[in-house]
Amino acid sequence: MPATITDKYKRYLLDDLYASFNSDSDIYYVGIGRSEEWPDDDVPPAPFPSHETIHEFQSSLQGVKRVLDCSYVVPRHNWSAGSIYTAWNDKNSSETTIGPFKDIEGPYYVITDDNNVYVCLQQGMTNDGRVRNSIYKPTKVDENPFSAGPDGYIWKFLYNVGTYNSRRYLTSHWIPVEHIVDSDIGGPPGDELSASRLAQALIQHFAEPGQVLGVEVDSGGVGYTTPPIIKIRGTHTGDSAQAYARLDEEGRIFQVVMKDSADDINFRFGKDYGEKTWITVEGGGGTGASLRPIIHTDSGGFGFDPRKDLNSSALMYSARLIGDEYKVFNIRNNFRQVGLIKNPLKDSSTADLFSDSAEFTDVRGSALKKIYVGSGILADNTDLDNTVTGLNSGAMAILDYYDTYIDSDCCDSTQNTSHNVLYVHQTQETGFKPFDKTEAVELNYGAGSANIIAHTDPQVPAARFGDVLNFSGDVLYVDNRVQIERDEDQTEDIKIVIDL
Secondary structure (H helix, E strand, O other), X not given: OOOOOOHHHHHHHHHHHHXXXXXXXXXXXXXXXXXXXXXXXXXXXXXXXXXXXXXXXXXXXXXXXXXXXXXXXXXXXXOOOOEOOOOOOOOOOOOOXXXXXXXXXXOOEEEOOOOEEEEEEEOOEOOOOOEOOEOOOOOOOOOOOEEOOOOOOEXXXXXXXXXXXXXXXXXXXXXXXXXXXXXXXXXXXXXXXXXXXXXXXXXXXXXXXXXXXXXXXXXXXXXXXXXXXXXXXXXXXXXXXXXXXXXXXXXXXXXXXXXXXXXXXXXXXXXXXXXXXXXXXXXXXXXXXXXXXXXXXXXXXXXXXXXXXXXXXXXXXXXXXXXXXXXXXXXXXXXXXXXXXXXXEEOOOOOOXXXXXXXXXXXXXXXXXXXXXXXXXXXXHOOOOOEEEEOOOOOEEEEEEEEEEEOOOOOOOOOOOEEEEEEEEXXXXXXXXXXXXXXXXXXXXXXOEXXXXXXXXXXXXOOEOXXXXXXXXXXXXXXXXXXXXXXXXXXXXXEEXXXX
């Protein structure tokens, strides 16, 4: 049986996620991992929403970076001269497909090279009912709908993607979209808003609820010799909406314009119309026309909340990895997975997992275990993704990378000497058997063997704790990629989109 969930329900779910992100009780991290190759390393396997996918991601986790930015987003549609755009319609939803032979031929909103976002309220059409291409870029920035030129398209400005949001969320595929909370109900005061957000706040302020934004021609009828009278009727308190019909050479209505006549310079959308609104067609000498009012019924009015106007059903979480970031993120190996994790824990045997002390709250952290070894293994000769094997315990782990430290934490305060540190992780393939303290370990690819240097704290295992416990937190998203190389001068802007 065909069924769907509505955009309103999707927004309820997204609102809960957004509120969780902005709460004091939940912390979100982007995690990267999996240095080992895929079976076909040029074609990553598709992840599934299963426990196995989560387990594999957590097993190979390398490190996490706290997400400090989150925004609603919508798919990006650039305005370009010569393209066709479609008028906004209350039939559109987050699942409306756009393109030739799709639900609608052209998008109903655009972003220009000025980072202004506009909604198309009227499609350009010739006098014989053919759709025009959009030629004139919309540029006006105020609350009134306008024509950018004689191509017949009517646009309404919604907002500008300011510098802050552009840097954090604007991509080749997504546009950030937000509702600015009024200062009277806890939002920022006007003097704290940037120029772009202040302009949007004014658009929200002037929005009128219950406007009739257009009229859809379900049937143009036949035989009209003069434009019939279009009457917009309703049982609600709505009034002032006016429209006139355009006829083709066959006497059919092909378009209805929200003005009282072709000479009118103002649009007549009215206000306060409700769900019980309909249209009658009177006079003109013809019959059979069927018209449907396109009403914006959400409280606040069109422009008050662009997330609803543009049918947003997605959130973007954004984080940035810069070089090795204090040696947390390795630059000697690659990664193939990106995930979103909520509320991970510290990696420590002393943390009480039911107390606040167990919560991981740092900006960044490594999830890899550390094996300190003596000089028998020469770091410069080790191959990454090597397998580390304990010669006594038989424990195995995958080598993500290595380093050499002079570190008093290695053994005790008197041993400030150089040591090799192997950063490793274990998977179901290697098993999760612990290494023995002081046992010899070797690398598969002929790099030699060396003894593990034990820690003086008996609670610290041979493969020592990372910063964050990889098997903790709620994994909300997993993305499999081809290998991503890293170096000390490299920055990754990781943007995760949850699209319902």
